[in-house]
Amino acid sequence: MIWIAIAGVITGILGAVLGVGGGMFLIPVLVFGLHIPMHNAVATSILAVIATSSAVASTNVERGTANMRLGMTLEIATTAGAIGGGLLAGMLSSNMLETVFAAVLIPTIFFMWRGRGEQDPDQHPANVADSRDMGALGGTYIDEPTGNRIVYRVRRLWAGMGISLFAGGLSGLLGTGGGAFHVPGLHLACGVPVKAAAATSNFMIGVTAAASAFLYYGRGQVIPGVTAAAVLGVLVGSAIGSFTNRSLHSQSVRKLFAVLLAILAAYMFYHVWSEGGYNVSH
């Protein structure tokens, strides 16, 4: 049990330092390190995602970086996607779910290596000068390092809905937060500044994960003790991670994590296709 809690703590720290959900790390550790079946690992990860999202979002909402109107609007798409993903997961074998998970790791590795553009000077393409021009879904927040007030308008809501449907589907299917796709998507397609996109994505993912969590719970795929230890570990890890200095180490940690994910993805493909892989049916 202690190893599960430790895996949760590391997941929480990674989530806080890298600004991503830790499902991509937690699930392989549970499956390969602790021999927990894939569907149960996904269920554990979904509950851990709800815990981290709720804890982190409470801070982002108070700071004003999470755009609650945009988040609630996009949650229509993410929750619909999560229900679809959660139902689909119930029909797939563990092998198939592992294969999909490993395949999704590949673009995640790319985004992780490249970063999400926090350091880009032109990270606010949709800035408008006046808060009266930001529309119903736009937002405003104070950029802490510079002290500047950032005002932005949301473009191409339809694209944001499509990206959110996809991210929600991945969350329900694989138990990940989906932030690796959602944040660059909201930034590039909708013009939301990276910080606001990350905070809004995090704000949304708790609701998204809850939408599929009930499906996993109802199917009896939540292992109580394992999930409780992981959730508590993740909460402790998030608290520890929030005290670390993200600006000092996030680039190198991100690249190291990308390499680790690449190794995990290769191992998962190897595992599925070698000698039958896991024969655990859900």
Next chain:
Amino acid sequence: MSATKHGDRLARWVHWSLLIGVLISGVVLAAGLLRDPTLGPQERSGTALSIPEVLQGASRQEGVPLINLGLLLLMATPILRIAVLGVGWFFSGDIHFAMVSAVVMLLLIVSIALGIG
């Protein structure tokens, strides 16, 4: 009350609803683990406890029902957040976003019905 002040107040309500939900569920989960420290990877799931079973077991301070109660409270925390925002927007006259909240809530009710209904 100005829109900004109302927005700030709503953000505080959301902040506290999320924080309280996480804290309560965390305490209940920890209590469940302490009641039954033998739980671990050797457990295998298969049957979900119904809500009456969870409540009855939790009232007897049994480990697994307590953990299940903590997990259900954790799952309910984002739902509470939607309710807080929906009600807040409704009373501030922001009917459009109150309706959006209602649609999201409806989707979650569908999920609950499919899962544990």
